[in-house]
Amino acid sequence: MSLSTALLTDRYELTMLDAALRDGTAHRRCVFELFGRRLSGGRRFGVVAGTGRLLSLLRDFRFGDDELRFLRDGRVVDAATLAFLEGYRFTGSITGYREGELYFPGSPLLTIEGTFAEAVVLETLALSVLNHDSAVATAAARMSVAAGDRPLAEMGSRRAGESSAVAAARAAYIAGFGATSNLEAGRRWGIPTMGTAAHSWTLLHDTEEDAFRAQIAALGIDTTLLVDTYDIRTGVDTAIRVAGTGLGGVRIDSGDLPTVAAQVREQLDGLGATATRITVTSDLDEHAIAALAASPVDAYGVGTSVVTGSGTPTAGMVYKLVARQDAAGGWVGVAKASTDKASKGGRKAAFRTLEAGTATSELIVVSDGFEELETAAAHPDARSLQVALVVEGEVDAAHEGPTGVAAARAHHLRVREELPVKALALSRSDPAIPTVYVDAGPGR
Amino acid sequence: MSLSTALLTDRYELTMLDAALRDGTAHRRCVFELFGRRLSGGRRFGVVAGTGRLLSLLRDFRFGDDELRFLRDGRVVDAATLAFLEGYRFTGSITGYREGELYFPGSPLLTIEGTFAEAVVLETLALSVLNHDSAVATAAARMSVAAGDRPLAEMGSRRAGESSAVAAARAAYIAGFGATSNLEAGRRWGIPTMGTAAHSWTLLHDTEEDAFRAQIAALGIDTTLLVDTYDIRTGVDTAIRVAGTGLGGVRIDSGDLPTVAAQVREQLDGLGATATRITVTSDLDEHAIAALAASPVDAYGVGTSVVTGSGTPTAGMVYKLVARQDAAGGWVGVAKASTDKASKGGRKAAFRTLEAGTATSELIVVSDGFEELETAAAHPDARSLQVALVVEGEVDAAHEGPTGVAAARAHHLRVREELPVKALALSRSDPAIPTVYVDAGPGR
Numbered sequence: 018m019s020l021s022t023a024l025l026t027d028r029y030e031l032t033m034l035d036a037a038l039r040d041g042t043a044h045r046r047c048v049f050e051l052f053g054r055r056l057s058g059g060r061r062f063g064v065v066a067g068t069g070r071l072l073s074l075l076r077d078f079r080f081g082d083d084e085l086r087f088l089r090d091g092r093v094v095d096a097a098t099l100a101f102l103e104g105y106r107f108t109g110s111i112t113g114y115r116e117g118e119l120y121f122p123g124s125p126l127l128t129i130e131g132t133f134a135e136a137v138v139l140e141t142l143a144l145s146v147l148n149h150d151s152a153v154a155t156a157a158a159r160m161s162v163a164a165g166d167r168p169l170a171e172m173g174s175r176r177a178g179e180s181s182a183v184a185a186a187r188a189a190y191i192a193g194f195g196a197t198s199n200l201e202a203g204r205r206w207g208i209p210t211m212g213t214a215a216h217s218w219t220l221l222h223d224t225e226e227d228a229f230r231a232q233i234a235a236l237g238i239d240t241t242l243l244v245d246t247y248d249i250r251t252g253v254d255t256a257i258r259v260a261g262t263g264l265g266g267v268r269i270d271s272g273d274l275p276t277v278a279a280q281v282r283e284q285l286d287g288l289g290a291t292a293t294r295i296t297v298t299s300d301l302d303e304h305a306i307a308a309l310a311a312s313p314v315d316a317y318g319v320g321t322s323v324v325t326g327s328g329t330p331t332a333g334m335v336y337k338l339v340a341r342q343d344a345a346g347g348w349v350g351v352a353k354a355s356t357d358k359a360s361k362g363g364r365k366a367a368f369r370t371l372e373a374g375t376a377t378s379e380l381i382v383v384s385d386g387f388e389e390l391e392t393a394a395a396h397p398d399a400r401s402l403q404v405a406l407v408v409e410g411e412v413d414a415a416h417e418g419p420t421g422v423a424a425a426r427a428h429h430l431r432v433r434e435e436l437p438v439k440a441l442a443l444s445r446s447d448p449a450i451p452t453v454y455v456d457a458g459p460g461r
Numbered sequence: 462m463s464l465s466t467a468l469l470t471d472r473y474e475l476t477m478l479d480a481a482l483r484d485g486t487a488h489r490r491c492v493f494e495l496f497g498r499r500l501s502g503g504r505r506f507g508v509v510a511g512t513g514r515l516l517s518l519l520r521d522f523r524f525g526d527d528e529l530r531f532l533r534d535g536r537v538v539d540a541a542t543l544a545f546l547e548g549y550r551f552t553g554s555i556t557g558y559r560e561g562e563l564y565f566p567g568s569p570l571l572t573i574e575g576t577f578a579e580a581v582v583l584e585t586l587a588l589s590v591l592n593h594d595s596a597v598a599t600a601a602a603r604m605s606v607a608a609g610d611r612p613l614a615e616m617g618s619r620r621a622g623e624s625s626a627v628a629a630a631r632a633a634y635i636a637g638f639g640a641t642s643n644l645e646a647g648r649r650w651g652i653p654t655m656g657t658a659a660h661s662w663t664l665l666h667d668t669e670e671d672a673f674r675a676q677i678a679a680l681g682i683d684t685t686l687l688v689d690t691y692d693i694r695t696g697v698d699t700a701i702r703v704a705g706t707g708l709g710g711v712r713i714d715s716g717d718l719p720t721v722a723a724q725v726r727e728q729l730d731g732l733g734a735t736a737t738r739i740t741v742t743s744d745l746d747e748h749a750i751a752a753l754a755a756s757p758v759d760a761y762g763v764g765t766s767v768v769t770g771s772g773t774p775t776a777g778m779v780y781k782l783v784a785r786q787d788a789a790g791g792w793v794g795v796a797k798a799s800t801d802k803a804s805k806g807g808r809k810a811a812f813r814t815l816e817a818g819t820a821t822s823e824l825i826v827v828s829d830g831f832e833e834l835e836t837a838a839a840h841p842d843a844r845s846l847q848v849a850l851v852v853e854g855e856v857d858a859a860h861e862g863p864t865g866v867a868a869a870r871a872h873h874l875r876v877r878e879e880l881p882v883k884a885l886a887l888s889r890s891d892p893a894i895p896t897v898y899v900d901a902g903p904g905r
Contacts, residue, residue, distance in 0.1 A: 024645040025623045027616065029656030031644070036658070036679035042665050049661070074623065087648040133665050140659070141643075144619035145626055172471065175588035176775040179469045179518065180624030182589055198471040199585075204531040212473030214480070215584070217493070217782035220795040221486050221577055235480035247798045321775055330769040331620040338661035351664040354691045 022077045023084050023105075027141045028093060031102075034134055035094040038101060043134040048340040048364050051113075051127035051143055053120070057152070058329030059445025062436060064158045064429060065126055066188040067150030068116035069421035071143055072412045078142065080105055107135050111407040114367070116416060117191050117429030118402060119436065120151075121379040123452045125365040126334065128403070133341070140336040148334050149181060152326035153188035156303070158433065159327070160319060161193025162441050163306040168316045170211050172198035172298065173324030185324040191425045193433075194323070207419030213268070219246040229259045239265035241296055244281075245272065253281055257288045266294035266315070274299060275312045282313035302327050303443050340364050350384075361454065368399035369435070369450075376435045376450050384457040466521045467528050467549075471585045472537060475546075478578055479538040482545060487578040492784040492808050495557075495571035495587055497564070501596070502773030503889025506880060508602045508873060509570055510632040511594030512560035513865035515587055516856045522586065524549055551579050552854040556847045558811070560860060561635050561873030563880065564595075565823040567896045569809040570778065572847070577785070584780040592778050593625060596770035597632035600747070602877065603771070604763060605637025606885050607750040612760045614655050616642040616742065617768030629768040635869045637877075638767070651863030657712070663690040673703045683709035685740055688725075689716065697725055701732045710738035710759070718743060719756045726757035746771050747887050784808050794827075805898065812843035813879070813894075820879045820894050828901040 037043035056063050080088075080102040088094055088102070109131020120126055127143060129136045161169060171189040174182035174197075186202035196209040203210035214232055222228035229242055238260045244252030244267045256267055267285070269277055274297050285293050297309065298318035306317055326332075339362050340350050352362035363383040370378045380399055406413055415421065440449030481487035500507050524532075524546040532538055532546070553575020564570055571587060573580045605613060615633040618626035618641075630646035640653040647654035658676055666672035673686050682704045688696030688711045700711055711729070713721055718741050729737050741753065742762035750761055770776075783806050784794050796806035807827040814822045824843055850857055859865065884893030 022623070024648055025618070025626065026644050027618055027642040027656055028644055028647075028654045029642065029658055032656055032680065033658050033662045036662070036676050037665065039679050040671075040675040042675070045665065047665065084648075087644070091647065091654070093644070093654070133661075137659075137661060140661075141618050141626075142623060145621060145623040148620055149622035149625070174469070174471055174585050175780075176592055176777070177589060178593035178622060178625035178628055179466070179586055179589035181593070181622035182469065182585075184622055198473065200470050200472055200475070200531070200537070201468040203472075203535065204468055204528075210472045210535065210537070212471055212476055214473055214477050216797045217577075217581060217584075218477045218480070220782045220797070221481065221489065221491070221785055223787060227484075231480050231484040231486070235483050236476065321777070325774040330774045331765055333620070333765070336619075338664045341665055343667060353660045353664070 020077055021079055021081050021084055022074045022142060023080045024087070025142050025145065026138060030138045030140055031088065031094050031098070033137055034101070035098040037133055038097055044132050045342045047131065047133045047136055047338055047342075049129040049136050049140070049336055050125050050339045050365065051129070051147060051334055051336045052123055052125050053332055053334045054360070055122050055333070056448055057331070057333040060155055060329070061440045061442065061446050061449040062155075063120040063151060063332065064154035064192050065114045065116055065118045065120050065147070065151055066154035066191050066425070067146040067184070068113060068406065069416045069418070069425065070150065070184060070187070071146040072406060073417050074142060074146065075107060075139070075407070076412060078107065078139070101134065105135070105138075106410060107131065107139065107407070108410040109135055109407070110405070110409055112403045113406050114402050115404055115425065115428050116421065117425035117432070119432055121448045121450060121452050123361065123381055123454070124379055125367050125381065125403070127406075128364065144334060144336050148331045150184055150188040151332040151334070152329055153185045153324060154192040155332065156327035156329065157189040157192035157194055157323050158429070159303040159443060160306055160323060163303045163310075163443065164317055165310070167314065168196070169194045170196040170198065170316065170318045171323055172212070172318045173320035173322075174199045176321040177324040182324060187422060189323050191422060191429055193430060206422045208422070213241045214243050216243065216246050219243065225252060226255050226259060229256055233260050238263050241266035241268050241294070243268045243270065245269050249277060249281065250284065253284050254288070257285070257290050257293070262288065262290040262293070264290055264293045266296055268296045268298060268318075270298045272299070274305070274309060274314075278309065278312045278314050307443060335360070367402040369402055370399045371435060372398065374435060375437050378450050379452040380455060381452060382455045382457045464521055465523055465525050465528055466518045466586060467524045468531070469586050469589065470582060474582045474584055475532065475538050475542065477581055478545070479542040481577055482541055488576050489786045491575065491577045491580050491782055491786075493573040493580050493584070493780055494569050494783045494809065495573070495591060495778055495780045496567055496569055497776055497778045498804065499566050499777070500892055501775070501777040502770075504599055504603075504773070505884045505886065505890050505893040506599075507564040507595060507776065508598035508636050509558045509560055509562045509564050509591070509595055510598035510635050510869070511590040511628070512557060512850065513860045513862070513869065514594065514628060514631070515590040516850060517861050518586060518590065519551060519583070519851070520856060522551065522583070545578065549579070549582075550854060551575065551583065551851070553579055553851070554849070554853055555851040557850050558846050559848055559869065559872050560865065561869035561876070562846060563876055565892045565894060565896050567805065567825055567898070568823055569811050569825065569847070571850075572808065588778060588780050592775045594628055594632040595776040595778070596773055597629045597768060598636040599776065600771035600773065601633040601636035601638055601767050602873070603747040603887060604750055604767060607747045607754075607887065608761055609754070611758065612640070613638045614640040614642065614760065614762045615767055616656070616762045617764035618643045620765040621768040626768060631866060633767050635866060635873055637874060650866045652866070657685045658687050660687065660690045663687065669696060670699050670703060673700055677704050682707050685710035685712050685738070687712045687714065689713050693721060693725065694728065697728050698732070701729070701734050701737070706732065706734040706737070708734055708737045710740055712740045712742060712762075714742045716743070718749070719753060722753065722756045722758050751887060779804070811846040813846055814843045815879060816842065818879060819881050822894050823896040824899060825896060826899045826901045
């Protein structure tokens with residue numbers, strides 16, 4: 018099995034490359050931009066995720082013998098294009114929002130600069146990674162806000178494709194979750210893992226008591242016992258009888274959670290297990306979490322809703338050519354003109370304006386040209402949002418691996434503090450801050 | 462990078478294994494079942510997909526040095542469990558629905574038989590694969606029904622995680638799509654790939670005419686030109702002027718499609734390009750496809766909605782222990798009793814009853830025991846739904862690879878003919894046929 022990521026690509030990118038190599042436009046320098054036209058699902062803010070993963074996948078975006086053979090045998094491209102792909106390596110530059118950063122409609126999340134040939138082929142991979150991971154991170158951030166100080170664990174691997182599950186665990190952690198059930202996410206990204214037992218554990222044993230005794234023998238009394246296999250009230254009684262009042266926690270995975278949580282808390286307290294924690298895990302989303310704010314719940318486990326973006330499984334971002342050289346080498350800003358999918362041409366510099374530490378707008382300075390857009394000085398209260406991710410083909414490794422994940426999580430939790438209060442409501446709405454475009458004037 | 466799939470697993474499976482090895486229950490023989498309690502999203506039928514992928518991933522479900530080191534360093538399990546995992550290989554048996562088969566609530570899509578130890582650890586991987594792939598296949602089948610004889614292409618890779626995108630292309634193909642944009646799906650599964658040009662192709666050139674001329678020079682006049690970058694009417698005029706009336710097709714990716722398709726057809730016919738096809742690709746789902754049935758559209762390209770399951774991104778299947786040996790070696794049917802998540806214990810044999818070739822029920826024969834459930838003879842018009850997928854650890858390779866995909870697609874298109882007419886409506890409803898449980902009596 019090849020580890021190349023080069024064929025995680027829509028065929029039309031290679032078809033365009035093939036035609037562009039023939040007519041000479043393949044070598045025109047171009048600026049592509051990855052952005053969202055809107056915040057899908059009526060979200061008030063978005064959370065960028067996937068950037069670090071994309072950079073690592075970019076390192077493996079090479080066409081080896083297996084990839085070239087498939088393209089040749091399938092007559093996808095001609096011999097000249099095969100020769101180009103054989104030597105392919107992205108030598109351009111990518112700037113973008115830090116992973117974990119907030120974003121709004123039009124935010125230039127990635128700006129890819131290079132020849133048409135080298136930049137066009139990255140469209141599908143870049144969108145796949147950022148659309149999936151950002152959708153999960155955006156949903157996760159809403160859950161994290163709703164949960165407040167109570168810990169949140171991601172446990173939705175079974176409800177996502179087996180590789181996307183690992184990426185989802187990573188995105189949720191960046192957006193404020195504290196742990197995941199997914200072991201591969203623990204290995205690959207250094208995310209804390211958690212989990213004790215499923216219903217099958219109780220059903221495997223002749224009695225619930227046998228199951229609890231065996232779990233405590235293996236994991237100690239600080240473990241969490243799943244008490245709803247047969248009858249919750251009996252389960253809680255049995256749990257405390259077996260473990261004593263020092264039992265770490267009980268988990269409830271069914272029923273009307275506000276009612277059940279209150280009953281279980283009362284029962285535990287009555288048995289003297291006042292420090293035993295209650296974890297709930299049944300079909301939670303950000304709305305259910307918010308509805309449990311006044312209930313005696315100590316921790317949440319979230320599955321389906323976080324890994325599927327809580328109703329918005331993709332962030333809906335696009336990858337568009339926004340500027341290119343013309344035949345004479347001058348720069349031209351370009352954009353599709355269709356009324357319902359219009360976009361804004363030109364290269365962009367992005368800033369978040371702040372007043373007393375609270376975000377007030379997404380300020381995007383647009384230039385038809387290619388000069389450096391050093392306008393931050395004109396906005397003393399604005400925070401510059403773009404950093405260098407790839408410089409002339411060299412990936413900045415600081416964004417990759419567990420280090421990148423930890424940095425992204427810290428960055429997210431820090432910048433989330435800048436959101437205005439209205440951004441934290443869960444109902445559908447317009448973006449919490451407006452996107453403001455400013456013209457930088459004609460390019461050089 | 463390890464190719465092992467063993468850590469695509471929720472931590473609690475290994476925690477249970479660890480505890481079960483201590484108390485001896487790890488070696489009890491068990492029957493786990495993978496099924497859906499309901500058809501998510503108000504679907505009238507489900508389509509099984511992912512089975513062939515799962516079987517290949519099962520071959521790589523081994524714990525190598527890297528996996529064991531992570532589990533040891535993270536203290537996930539103890540030394541005895543590490544020793545067990547080092548030699549792990551699934552030696553049990555799996556029967557299940559053929560890939561591409563229809564399913565209904567309670568259909569036993571996979572039945573996994575083995576020791577608790579070897580079967581419990583497959584829960585997450587099996588669910589990840591079948592939940593994702595079946596959600597996509599189910600949505601795709603509805604689109605395929607809505608499209609009738611018009612060709613459908615899957616082009617949603619950019620709206621799904623980069624690996625799930627490949628699986629989604631595969632699932633859509635099994636459920637009736639004819640092609641995909643995803644090159645990796647072409648390479649790995651032998652699915653036809655398609656694609657010509659994006660808006661960036663037109664924007665790269667100084668004029669739309671330059672772009673069309675270059676595309677035709679590279680791909681010939683049978684290609685499809687994207688005509689909506691600036692103005693559709695002008696785009697169509699330019700396309701026919703450049704290509705002549707023999708142009709293969711035009712693609713429209715924006716606007717009110719019924720209106721625009723009619724206008725473009727009239728324009729093409731007026732220009733003499735009566736055989737030029739119209740492909741539409743803008744935010745289509747099964748409802749939009751159905752609404753275009755009377756429009757002069759020749760082919761559909763579907764992105765976001767198919768890869769995200771058209772509102773139902775996961776099939777919501779579960780993996781439950783349904784029967785096990787007790788301490789004395791006798792078989793016991795088991796099931797969780799919670800009122801809102803009750804399931805039916807016991808081993809199951811599944812049949813689809815038919816009348817004059819039309820499905821009338823999902824007949825599930827339940828046994829507490831472990832005997833062969835040979836009840837097909839009692840239902841002469843019933844089709845047996847389960848086949849052997851793994852026999853004592855040996856995977857049946859016929860279900861894997863491109864061969865398995867082709868077989869699954871053929872099977873799906875064949876059995877879809879058995880659906881009653883009411884199953885083909887797109888609105889939310891109860892399942893098209895009832896699930897009927899029959900008791901086979903006590904086990905031996």
